[in-house]
Amino acid sequence: MIIGLGNDIVDISRVDEKLQRRILTEEERKNKGGKITKEYVAGRFALKESYFKALLRGLSGNSFQDISFLNRIDGSLYAMHHRYKPSRNGLYNYIHASLSHDSFAFATVVLEKLHGKVFLGIGTNLGNREENIQKTIEKLSEISKVLSVSSIIETEAYGKTDQPSFLNCVVEIESNFAPDELLNELLRIEREMGRVRIEKWGPRIIDLDILFYGNLVIKSDVLTVPHYDFENRIFFVKPMYELAPNFVHPVSLKTVREILDELENKASKSKS
Structure with a gap:
């Protein structure tokens, strides 16, 4: 059962790298490795905004430090919770996230509740x-x-x-x-x-x-x-x-x- 769905789009050219202090977690900085780019900051901003929307809570009561979006060695994306919050629709035990870049960063996050697991x-x-x-x-x-x-x-x-x-x-x-x-x-x-x-x-x-x-x-x-x-x-x-x-x-x-x-x-x- 889908518990929450959120998406967000960010114009990469309008992103200031200084935003990384507010947006990125320590895990995300380590995961990036090299220089933090506008594209990386914009992508994480879009992903976290999508997550907050999926919770049906917005930014109120949430922090950009609550969750990290990280890449595996093969480049695929996964989420790491530092503070779990249920959606207003209830508990979820699965999270799915996708991110695309061009001149914009476009992200989607889906929260799902599967039986058991x-x-x-x-x-x-x-x-x-x-x-x-x-x-x-x-x-x-x-x-x-x-x-x-x-x-x-x-x-x-x-x-x-x-x-x-x-x-x-x-x-x-x-x-x-x-x-x-x-x-x-x-x-x-x-x-x-x-x-x-x-x-x-x-x-x-x-x-x-x-x-x-x-x-x-x-x-x-x-x-x-x-x-x-x-x-x-x-x-x-x-x-x-x-x-x-x-x-x-x-x-x-x-x-x-x-x-x-x-x-x-x-x-x-x-x-x-």
């Missing part, structure tokens, strides 16, 4: 691990609709290896919360399950991670989505492959199937 990782290596996972899924079902649950797999501890092995699975939910709100709910569930954060990568009764929130890319002080190390963690990738093998990572544009193949090939080479 929010994937969470669950891990545990203390106590009754199977029971921990079951209780956690029950708690998740109290705050959001659980659409699918992968098989449970057992893997050795990652990062800090001198601890018991983990049971892991992935669930897909229909989120009733914005990403930061969902994070707060997951932290609450962890606390209710008895999790105490003492040591990074240490043993834990339960661990809940937001792996993906649709195709949104989020980088804020409290949240990074997709999970920053998803593509290296077999205990995320393998269960998610079971649920959504063709799901596309919004930054690398690799499917979960491709990511799993790469991990398994790497593991096979390391053994030979």
Whole structure:
């Protein structure tokens, strides 16, 4: 379902490069690399104006620093949220953006809500691990609709290896919360399950991670989505492959199937 649509057009010749201080985020400056041009500033201005229009909010209550529009290595465009705001029409979990240049910069942004497409990782290596996972899924079902649950797999501890092995699975939910709100709910569930954060990568009764929130890319002080190390963690990738093998990572544009193949090939080479 389309939640919002916005477009904007900017005359590049009328843009002052000094506007970059107001328009561009630090991520966008780094992404550009070389000299910041009028064309680049005009394009980001048009994209952000389009985004605000898609939110049905205009600039009121929003900031040009709330979102970055970045280019992948192949030049394709994606958005990175630094502060997520729902549209006046509701939550969205997909954002689509396009930009064209000539003497004008023309941008379009579409916000979309697709059913489900929010994937969470669950891990545990203390106590009754199977029971921990079951209780956690029950708690998740109290705050959001659980659409699918992968098989449970057992893997050795990652990062800090001198601890018991983990049971892991992935669930897909229909989120009733914005990403930061969902994070707060997951932290609450962890606390209710008895999790105490003492040591990074240490043993834990339960661990809940937001792996993906649709195709949104989020980088804020409290949240990074997709999970920053998803593509290296077999205990995320393998269960998610079971649920959504063709799901596309919004930054690398690799499917979960491709990511799993790469991990398994790497593991096979390391053994030979």
